[in-house]
Amino acid sequence: MSGRPRAAVLGAGSWGTTVARILADAGTPVTLWARRPEVARGIRARRRNPEYFADVPLPDLVDATDDAAAALSGAALVFLAVPSQTLRANLAGWVGHVDRDATLVSLMKGVELGSGRRMTEVIREVTGVRADRVAVLSGPNLAPEIMDGQPTATVIACADEDRATALQEAVTTPYFRAYTNDDVIGVELGGAVKNVIALAYGVACAMRLGDNLRATLITRGLAETARLGVALGADPLTFAGLAGLGDLVGTCSSPMSRNRTFGEHLGRGGSLEDAQRATRQTAEGVKSCLAIRDLARAHGVEMPITEQIERVCHEGVDPRAALTTLMSRKPKPE
Numbered sequence: 001m002s003g004r005p006r007a008a009v010l011g012a013g014s015w016g017t018t019v020a021r022i023l024a025d026a027g028t029p030v031t032l033w034a035r036r037p038e039v040a041r042g043i044r045a046r047r048r049n050p051e052y053f054a055d056v057p058l059p060d061l062v063d064a065t066d067d068a069a070a071a072l073s074g075a076a077l078v079f080l081a082v083p084s085q086t087l088r089a090n091l092a093g094w095v096g097h098v099d100r101d102a103t104l105v106s107l108m109k110g111v112e113l114g115s116g117r118r119m120t121e122v123i124r125e126v127t128g129v130r131a132d133r134v135a136v137l138s139g140p141n142l143a144p145e146i147m148d149g150q151p152t153a154t155v156i157a158c159a160d161e162d163r164a165t166a167l168q169e170a171v172t173t174p175y176f177r178a179y180t181n182d183d184v185i186g187v188e189l190g191g192a193v194k195n196v197i198a199l200a201y202g203v204a205c206a207m208r209l210g211d212n213l214r215a216t217l218i219t220r221g222l223a224e225t226a227r228l229g230v231a232l233g234a235d236p237l238t239f240a241g242l243a244g245l246g247d248l249v250g251t252c253s254s255p256m257s258r259n260r261t262f263g264e265h266l267g268r269g270g271s272l273e274d275a276q277r278a279t280r281q282t283a284e285g286v287k288s289c290l291a292i293r294d295l296a297r298a299h300g301v302e303m304p305i306t307e308q309i310e311r312v313c314h315e316g317v318d319p320r321a322a323l324t325t326l327m328s329r330k331p332k333p334e
């Protein structure tokens with residue numbers, strides 16, 4: 001039995017299941033909470049998640065339950081991996097079971113609709129815990145690749161260096177390398193905004209626009225991410241790192257990305273509903289683009305790609321018209 005503190009992962013979808021496996025492979029005992037009892041039962045009985053990566057065995061250090069209180073009780077590290085727009089309601093039901101000194105880690109890449117809050121802000125609001133107990137893990141981390149045994153790296157950001165280091169140790173395996181960082185805002189925004197840019201990239205792929213435009217979307221997408229980040233207090237250098245450029249390039253270039261795939265449906269002329277029917281898993285950029293656009297407007301930050309993706313997703317604007325709008329903006333210095 002491992003002497004490590006136990007972790008809980010709340011959310012047994014693609015990413016929660018993958019992070020549970022990483023933790024276990026790193027020697028950290030982990031309890032994975034699934035909202036459907038049959039998923040928890042399947043993991044316990046067959047050491048596989050029957051709904052996500054059903055062919056990948058999970059190590060013995062992964063336990064599973066559909067009882068969030070049982071998962072949280074005694075867990076020193078709490079990883080949250082539900083869709084961003086559901087975090088507030090879920091956490092409100094869980095908060096009474098979180099241990100007094102537990103570190104709460106967001107694995108999510110979204111911004112809350114209506115409030116414009118980042119996920120660590122939602123965590124702090126709902127639980128009332130100090131900023132130094134809340135962290136975010138984010139980077140170029142496509143779950144299917146990791147479950148396929150491919151190596152990658154990530155970033156763990158926390159205001160408390162000791163907690164960041166403890167988290168780093170809890171997830172480090174030969175195939176998963178974690179860097180620490182103290183820029184929670186930058187790491188979190190890098191992950192949330194890249195999903196919106198990946199939607200745009202997917203649209204461009206489906207429209208058979210060339211590599212020049214794709215590189216332009218990545219570069220100008222990163223520029224608008226950094227502009228928003230700086231306005232909100234992030235370190236601009238964070239966007240040159242794994243949680244910024246790294247995740248943006250990884251997601252945009254991968255046909256496995258749910259956000260890019262969603263954008264491809266839109267680029268082929270599909271409606272929002274068509275794209276939702278075709279892609280069952282969470283594509284955070286679709287809702288977060290609204291929240292990020294509003295956040296940018298509230299801070300007087302220009303995010304032209306995000307503005308146009310919001311119009312394509314939610315206002316029925318033709319992607320070609322959105323591209324024309326982007327290309328015909330007033331000339332300006334880079």
Ligand SMILES: NC(=O)C1=CN([C@@H]2O[C@H](COP(=O)(O)OP(=O)(O)OC[C@H]3O[C@@H](n4cnc5c(N)ncnc54)[C@H](OP(=O)(O)O)[C@@H]3O)[C@@H](O)[C@H]2O)C=CC1
Binds near residue numbers: 280
């Ligand atoms: N997949 C990836 O490669 C990565 C994902 N992320 C981020 O992780 C977060 C989670 O995404 P991911 O796991 O991929 O998404 P999935 O769509 O694969 O899984 C979503 C999970 O959330 C559950 N769920 C859905 N709705 C609710 C709800 N209302 N309340 C509680 N649970 C709910 C689902 O349960 P059920 O199965 O019962 O519907 C499922 O377990 C997102 O923010 C994403 O951006 C970050 C890095 C990598």
Ligand SMILES: O=C(CO)COP(=O)(O)O
Binds near residue numbers: 109141
């Ligand atoms: O965040 C991810 C990779 O880092 C996963 O991206 P998608 O949600 O677009 O699949």
